[in-house]
Amino acid sequence: MKYNRDKKNKMGTALKLPIIDLSSPEKLSTSRLIRQACLDHGFFYLTNHGVSEELMEGVLIESRKLFSLPLDEKMVMARHGFRGYSPLYDEKLESSSTSIGDSKEMFTFGSSEGVLGQLYPNKWPLEELLPLWRPTMECYYKNVMDVGKKLFGLVALALNLEENYFEQVGAFNDQAAVVRLLRYSGESNSSGEETCGASAHSDFGMITLLATDGVAGLQVCRDKDKEPKVWEDVAGIKGTFVVNIGDLMERWTNGLFRSLLDLRSTLHRVVSVGKERFSVAVFVDPDPNCVVECLESCCSETSPPKFPPVRARDYFHERFSQTLASYSGSD
Numbered sequence: 001m002k003y004n005r006d007k008k009n010k011m012g013t014a015l016k017l018p019i020i021d022l023s024s025p026e027k028l029s030t031s032r033l034i035r036q037a038c039l040d041h042g043f044f045y046l047t048n049h050g051v052s053e054e055l056m057e058g059v060l061i062e063s064r065k066l067f068s069l070p071l072d073e074k075m076v077m078a079r080h081g082f083r084g085y086s087p088l089y090d091e092k093l094e095s096s097s098t099s100i101g102d103s104k105e106m107f108t109f110g111s112s113e114g115v116l117g118q119l120y121p122n123k124w125p126l127e128e129l130l131p132l133w134r135p136t137m138e139c140y141y142k143n144v145m146d147v148g149k150k151l152f153g154l155v156a157l158a159l160n161l162e163e164n165y166f167e168q169v170g171a172f173n174d175q176a177a178v179v180r181l182l183r184y185s186g187e188s189n190s191s192g193e194e195t196c197g198a199s200a201h202s203d204f205g206m207i208t209l210l211a212t213d214g215v216a217g218l219q220v221c222r223d224k225d226k227e228p229k230v231w232e233d234v235a236g237i238k239g240t241f242v243v244n245i246g247d248l249m250e251r252w253t254n255g256l257f258r259s260l261l262d263l264r265s266t267l268h269r270v271v272s273v274g275k276e277r278f279s280v281a282v283f284v285d286p287d288p289n290c291v292v293e294c295l296e297s298c299c300s301e302t303s304p305p306k307f308p309p310v311r312a313r314d315y316f317h318e319r320f321s322q323t324l325a326s327y328s329g330s331d
């Protein structure tokens with residue numbers, strides 16, 4: 001099959017990603033597999049992770065219900081900072097794109113505890129409207145956090161660090177991770193202009209765990225410097241997460257966790273395949289006060305740190321300001 005050369009409305013070739021089994025008792029060999037997957041692709045599938053298929057399905061069902069509410073009911077929950085409802089085109093992940101914004105709706109929530117929970121209180125739909133919504137989402141959040149912590153233990157081992165390294169540096173002190181529900185309408189823009197569901201970007205944080213309803217659309221570009229870009233399709237596999245590393249993890253690892261082609265955390269996007277699509281991304285992000293700087297195990301005299309230390313809060317503020325419409329961090 002021929003590669004799709006940067007056409008947004010066509011499918012690319014399918015990418016076969018490695019599958020990591022989170023239930024394996026062989027922690028060291030699993031951590032080596034994760035390391036290789038991060039070096040080769042920056043993306044992998046995660047299976048046997050402990051979140052039931054029933055719960056993953058339940059989240060997608062509740063998400064559908066929320067997005068099918070009338071727009072004015074959704075706008076009552078319009079985002080404050082980055083939590084809450086975002087209508088179509090509210091985000092533009094590829095800031096240099098000439099499109100009006102990404103063609104998707106989003107709803108973001110996180111932990112109600114900690115500084116971020118107080119600063120950006122979650123918006124919940126009325127219990128009378130969607131009685132199962134909040135308990136389903138809170139249960140999912142808790143379950144995926146357990147997966148994230150386990151996964152980070154393996155990532156730490158992959159970097160020759162102690163298993164609880166990321167806990168020790170305070171990455172999880174404030175539960176900064178957020179769940180983002182996404183709906184892509186699948187309709188093409190009436191102006192004829194090409195818009196992406198999610199334009200080309202790399203994720204901002206440490207690690208993203210993605211669940212989809214199985215509808216295609218996610219594509220990765222393994223060599224962002226190559227023109228024209230080559231986009232490869234990543235299929236969803238029922239019951240597994242698609243995991244990818246984000247930019248802060250790249251900064252922590254001095255770019256070690258990037259592809260052999262010397263990439264940043266892998267560029268990806270969502271294109272329309274003419275069908276409505278739902279997905280759920282969990283961004284496992286560090287505590288806002290956590291200073292992300294090159295790990296000792298990832299630099300040497302001949303390979304000095306490539307990025308200056310950065311406080312997670314400042315980093316996210318800058319990225320959100322570039323991608324979310326009228327984001328001030330306190331609106």
Ligand SMILES: O=C(O)CCC(=O)C(=O)O
Pocket residue numbers: 180182198203210212218268269270279280281
């Ligand atoms: O919906 C998807 O498949 C991916 C979404 C994504 O990449 C993002 O929101 O950062």
Ligand SMILES: [Fe+2]
Pocket residue numbers: 201202203268
């Ligand atoms: Fe993403």
